[in-house]
Amino acid sequence: MAKDNLIILVHGMGTYEPGTITAEVKAGLVAALKFADHEFDYMENVEFHEHNYGIFLDDFRKAESEALAQFAELGINNSIIEQLGKYSENMGGDKFFYTHILDVIYYGLTLWGERLRVSFANELISKMKSAVLKGQRVHVLGYSLGTALINDTFSKIYRDGDTTDKFLSISDHKVDHYWSIANVSRILHELNDINGANPTNNVVHDGNGGCIKKMITVSHKFDPFTRIKTYSREPIRGRFQQPSGITQLNTHDLTGYLSDPDVGLKILYDLYGGTAGITEQMLVAGSKKYKQSTLNSQIDGLEEKWATVINSIDNPVGSVENILALIKASKEFNDRLAAFIPKNLGDNV
Amino acid sequence: MRLLSAFKLVLLWIMLYATPVYAIDQPIVLVTDKDDVTYIDCDKEKLSEVTSKFSDVRDKAVNLAVSDCKARVNSTGDVKQIDEAKMLAERKFFTAFVKEQIKDDLGEFDGFNNFMTTWGDIIEKGDKATFLVNNVFGAGTLFELEPGNVPDDSNRVLIALKPENRCTAIEYDGAGFDSCAEVAGELQKAIEVASAFRLSEQLTLVETYYKQLNGQWQTFVDDARFQTTWDVLLTTWMYSDKWKAAELQGPPPIQYFVLHPTLTYSYMPDASRGEELKPVPAIEWFGMNWWRNKVPLGLSVTSVYNDRPDGKAFLHGLTLHVYNAYSFGMVGTGDERTFFVNLDLMNWFSDKQAKRDKYKNQFDEYRKNLEASFTF
Numbered sequence: 046m047a048k049d050n051l052i053i054l055v056h057g058m059g060t061y062e063p064g065t066i067t068a069e070v071k072a073g074l075v076a077a078l079k080f081a082d083h084e085f086d087y088m089e090n091v092e093f094h095e096h097n098y099g100i101f102l103d104d105f106r107k108a109e110s111e112a113l114a115q116f117a118e119l120g121i122n123n124s125i126i127e128q129l130g131k132y133s134e135n136m137g138g139d140k141f142f143y144t145h146i147l148d149v150i151y152y153g154l155t156l157w158g159e160r161l162r163v164s165f166a167n168e169l170i171s172k173m174k175s176a177v178l179k180g181q182r183v184h185v186l187g188y189s190l191g192t193a194l195i196n197d198t199f200s201k202i203y204r205d206g207d208t209t210d211k212f213l214s215i216s217d218h219k220v221d222h223y224w225s226i227a228n229v230s231r232i233l234h235e236l237n238d239i240n241g242a243n244p245t246n247n248v249v250h251d252g253n254g255g256c257i258k259k260m261i262t263v264s265h266k267f268d269p270f271t272r273i274k275t276y277s278r279e280p281i282r283g284r285f286q287q288p289s290g291i292t293q294l295n296t297h298d299l300t301g302y303l304s305d306p307d308v309g310l311k312i313l314y315d316l317y318g319g320t321a322g323i324t325e326q327m328l329v330a331g332s333k334k335y336k337q338s339t340l341n342s343q344i345d346g347l348e349e350k351w352a353t354v355i356n357s358i359d360n361p362v363g364s365v366e367n368i369l370a371l372i373k374a375s376k377e378f379n380d381r382l383a384a385f386i387p388k389n390l391g392d393n394v
Numbered sequence: 395m396r397l398l399s400a401f402k403l404v405l406l407w408i409m410l411y412a413t414p415v416y417a418i419d420q421p422i423v424l425v426t427d428k429d430d431v432t433y434i435d436c437d438k439e440k441l442s443e444v445t446s447k448f449s450d451v452r453d454k455a456v457n458l459a460v461s462d463c464k465a466r467v468n469s470t471g472d473v474k475q476i477d478e479a480k481m482l483a484e485r486k487f488f489t490a491f492v493k494e495q496i497k498d499d500l501g502e503f504d505g506f507n508n509f510m511t512t513w514g515d516i517i518e519k520g521d522k523a524t525f526l527v528n529n530v531f532g533a534g535t536l537f538e539l540e541p542g543n544v545p546d547d548s549n550r551v552l553i554a555l556k557p558e559n560r561c562t563a564i565e566y567d568g569a570g571f572d573s574c575a576e577v578a579g580e581l582q583k584a585i586e587v588a589s590a591f592r593l594s595e596q597l598t599l600v601e602t603y604y605k606q607l608n609g610q611w612q613t614f615v616d617d618a619r620f621q622t623t624w625d626v627l628l629t630t631w632m633y634s635d636k637w638k639a640a641e642l643q644g645p646p647p648i649q650y651f652v653l654h655p656t657l658t659y660s661y662m663p664d665a666s667r668g669e670e671l672k673p674v675p676a677i678e679w680f681g682m683n684w685w686r687n688k689v690p691l692g693l694s695v696t697s698v699y700n701d702r703p704d705g706k707a708f709l710h711g712l713t714l715h716v717y718n719a720y721s722f723g724m725v726g727t728g729d730e731r732t733f734f735v736n737l738d739l740m741n742w743f744s745d746k747q748a749k750r751d752k753y754k755n756q757f758d759e760y761r762k763n764l765e766a767s768f769t770f
Binding site: 046047049104108109150154155156157158159160162163164166167170171173174177178179180182198200201202208209210211212213214216217218219221237238239240241242258259282311314315316317318319320323325328 | 529602603626637
């Protein structure tokens, strides 16, 4: 028998092997429950489905690098990849940044973005169709670049009025819950400039005329990826949360986001309500325990360091510059934190 | 188990059964595509996975879904004239039944009467109704009618299910509930299924469109010529309005190429003895490829690096691309005239390891002699 909740997971930048984002989400929820010292079988009535658009991006990257490797052997150096490779080396040769920049470029600046949106629309509608005959509620959890894919795709497929052969009606086919983690849709909108997809006033919200029943946005205070063109649209029925605890070097980490009881436990409450057995006391105690585990108080001058980073990227000139400034800021902030964070916690970048 | 009064039961029986019955023997073709035929057969078995603790409400909702489906679509797949009077009677029966069945358990929660009245009006008009089980931490469970369904959507129509102990005290047809969220969730499943066939039909139509669109993109990825990021950026730019459009688009009809490097196997008939056949690199300065024509065809302005003692170092000409796979061309004039095919094409003609090794060795030799200044 089908479970009542189908959650479509849409990952962020970088390579995601099958099962990765599910594992990250589960790890975050488990950690949140652990902080609250509460046991609950959160998978009891939940089914995850991964939408893995990263496979496409990996294929594009791989095809190009393999083809160009042949030419490189012949001394022909004509490749954006090589340019990015140099850029990446300048930033410490970190593969993290290399794949992130390419993913953003591919999605935001090329026709492959449309290919990814069509693929997502196709998969989403197929899942919605099977869900409606099973009585399942369809939710979406989007993270980082995934929030841009969701924002742009929804903008292109939802319309006011009746459902037609091309468009879903916002009245009849809303997504139940949309948990938007580290929403970067505004930055990407700067790049692709899709008509009607501006996240500040488009259909992707939970008010009248929106295609979401309840939207929850979580944006970490010290996540550099959410600091330029910050998504700040307040949900009507949902929540806008700004956690600030630093537990690891990578403040953009999905598991890190969900580990915060105020985030993770409330997601479980969204799904299960009183069935989850999560009480106010548990949330308070869990949040206290979580706070004790953060490194904020150990990082001297955290606010000043953050202000320095933010000030350095305050006025980027154009959309592409925004992205580069973003990556630089992320790198800079990571570097500044690295000196203060125990090595075993700093590995996950 | 809640029982209706005998009078109401008789009345409802008359409303439901004293009207013609629609019989459909064959599955209905809703969407026909070459490789994809979708049948809507109004079969209640298709909804068998929708279960609810409000089982009798769920059963009636399924019956309404089936009646509604059969009333709207005939066996040829065409939408037919709806017997409005019969359907109205069925809808009224359903809404009255639901209200009667759940009022003892839920009637005292805030918002119940307004919710049932508003929902009943929607259903009786023949519209669809969707809901949100809104679990608000610290405020309990709100069972909300979606605003899009409500005439005046400035007002939220909901049943406030709280506190939890009132919900856990409910026992419906022998089944208990462990939370208000479960009460709301089970009720949602039970009554929302009345619209399941309609929603499914709509989604089938949209799904068909996006399947086709997705298929077009997959064909583009599989069949069109390989493009570097620069080629992709140029093609993107040539169709920039297309990608900014407010609806999803298929792949570009034409591929564009710029500074596209290729490896070719060249033949210069008038070259010195032993120099006629050579593997050399080439660059397509600018090219276009009509990749999805009946006969896919493309053309590129090309320069070939001529690594021979004869003729100029760079020879210029054109490359013709056919079927997104075969590329051949001609560069130079007079004695320098050189014909070439790309190496992928060479591989099409032979998959023998020895032959591939031969090309590889030739390229290795070529690399040794490559001028350091040869960069793009």
